[in-house]
Amino acid sequence: MDAVFDLDDLLEADEIAWARKARAFATNRILPAIEQDFEDKRFRVELVAELGAAGFLGMHLDGYGCAGAGAVSYGLVCLELEAADSGWRTFVSVQGSLAMSAIHKYGTEEQKQRWLPGMAAGELVGCFALTEPTGGSDPASMKTTARRDGDDWVLDGSKRWIGLASIADVAVVWAETSEGVRGFLVPTGTPGFTATPIDNKLSMRASIQCDVEFDAVRVPGDAILPGARGLSGPFGCLNEARFGIVWGAMGAARSCLDAAIGRSQTREVFGKPIGATQLIQAKLADMFVEYEKGVLLALHLGRLKERGALTPAQISVGKLNSVREAILIAREARTILGGDGITSEFPVMRHMANLESVRTYEGTDEIHQLVLGRALTGLNAFA
Known part of the structure; x- marks a missing residue:
């Protein structure tokens, strides 16, 4: 897949380094146990301090032990963690984009000093x-x-x-x-x-x-958080989390697509790999195109965010598209995997189930459609 979509060519060296660090963490610390953890309903709290030591918690914030990384670097970390499991990208989002961002945006200096260094280190949740x-x-x-x-x-x-x-x-x-x-x-x-x-x-x-x-x-x-008055306070934090979802959902999509490509090369039916059939190649091509479009949109939004030009409506475009397309990619991947696709031998059903939650939180499809409808028409249809 990387041979077709050379994403690294669009990234800075530090962004590639963050992505590789997150992929290594996901590969070595999350993936070996995630299927059993999903089955057992287990959250490995011992990984929290490791995420902090890696610099992933509140990484887009400045000071107080936070990494001060750029928006694209943060997005890439979200993508790599969610390629392992949505729950771990969710943890990073709740800790960093929601709780830590609220304190960083709206708190007093005393509140920031009390909570943020420990949260960045993974010592406090x-x-x-x-x-x-x-x-x-x-x-x-x-x-x-x-x-x-x-x-x-x-x-x-x-x-x-x-x-x-x-x-x-x-x-x-x-x-x-x-x-x-x-x-x-x-x-x-x-x-x-x-x-x-x-x-x-x-x-x-x-x-x-x-x-x-x-x-x-x-x-x-x-x-009390003195800098937050009215619903603009929580909404400011929600937009930080939604930005991470724009990237993260594409990580889940990539994982499903990788599983489908691998299976298409090794499963033989009627004397040849199923990947040598036109119907399977058409499915893989369509899935890949939507994945690439989703990542390119995420990258565009990340560059806008780094310039301070990203709007809530643009975030809604990304959240709506990424999760909706990731679910479609997961469902199509399952068809390529056949009956085995519903087992934990492959990550696809787990990602599909998780993405239904991601689709719901931080604004359902319908909420983001209404945000976009208002931006396009100037008319409010929420009530």
């Missing part, structure tokens, strides 16, 4: 508590509240599908206040904070997502 049981695509209907009580804040409510919450040291919690939606840094050991892993998942089984309850959770006045 953060989560990002925005989604609620009844309002995944409608955060404006938020029911979690924070009220003043003397110098403190008291939080009540619930969140759902919160990645890493049961292993996190700090939660970035978004709550409705008398002055609108605000963000709070809540140490997870605070009385009244309860995180319960969601156990009955058929997707993202090698990662952690939780239900979170806040029962009169009391935090000091300086727990």
